[in-house]
C-alpha cells in the first residue's frame with residue numbers, strides 16, 4: 001500500500017497525507033489500514049487507478065465517488081446530475097428563517113439529485129413535497145436518495161418542464177434554477193463546463209430567463225400568502241429588480257454568508 005500511496009502523491013502532485021485521504025475515499029477504507037502493510041488485491045488496485053485517471057482528467061471528485069455531502073446528508077450523485085453547492089446549503093437555512101407559516105405543500109422545481117427536497121422534508125416534517133425535473137437521469141438519482149432517507153411517501157417525483165405536469169397549488173415553491181447568464185458560461189471552471197449538465201446551469205440572457213417564467217407562471221400555482229423562494233446569480237439582481245417593478249410585485253433580495261445577493265423571496269398577496 002505504501003507504494004500505491006507514494007505513486008498517487010506523485011501522479012496527482014499532492015502530499016502523502018492528501019494521497020492517503022484520496023485513497024481512503026476512493027477505496028472506502030479507513031486510513032489506518034494503509035499502515036498495516038495491507039496489500040491491495042490487483043482488482044481493487046485497478047479500480048483505484050481507473051478512478052484516479054478520472055480525477056486526473058478533471059472529473060469532479062463527487063462524480064468519481066458518486067457521493068456528496070449536502071448539509072447533514074450524505075447523498076448519492078450520478079455523473080451528469082448537477083452537484084449541489086455550498087450556497088444552496090445556506091438557501092435552506094434562509095427558507096427556514098424567512099418563510100413564516102409552516103408550509104403544508106411544497107413544490108421544488110428542478111430537484112437534481114433531490115438535495116433541497118430532502119432537506120425541506122426534514123425541516124417541515126408534516127409537509128407534502130412535490131419535486132420535479134426535466135431530466136430523467138436527475139429524477140432517477142433523486143428517487144434513490146429519497147428512498148434512502150425513507151421519504152418515498154412524502155416526496156413525490158414528477159417529470160415536468162417547469163409547471164407543465166403540475167395541477168395543484170402550493171404554499172411554497174422553491175428552486176435553484178439554471179441561472180448562469182449564457183455569456184458567462186464560458187468563464188465557469190473547466191470541471192463544470194466539461195462535466196456538469198449545461199441545462200442545469202444555463203439561465204439565458206442575464207441569467208433570468210428561467211426565473212422570469214417561473215415567477216410569471218408560478219403565481220397561479222401558489223395558495224394565497226404562498227412564497228416563491230429562488231437561488232439567483234448576483235449579477236441578475238438589477239435585471240430582476242426591473243422585472244418585478246414592471247409586474248408591480250414585491251420582492252426581497254437576500255445575501256448569502258459572504259454578503260452577496262444570491263436569493264430572492266416573493267409572496268402572493
Ligand code: SAM
Pocket residue numbers: 082083084085088109110111112113114115116132133134135138160161162176177178199200201
Ligand atoms: N435542486 C438541485 C440542487 O440545488 O442541487 C439541482 C439544481 S440545478 C442548478 C437545476 C435543475 O433544474 C437541474 O436538475 C435541471 O435538470 C433542472 N431543469 C432545467 N430546466 C428545467 C425545466 N424546464 N423544468 C424543470 N427542471 C429543469
Ligand code: GLN
Pocket residue numbers: 085176177178179180188192200201202203
Ligand atoms: N452556482 C452554480 C455554478 O456556478 C450555478 C448554479 C445554477 O445555475 N443554479 O456552477
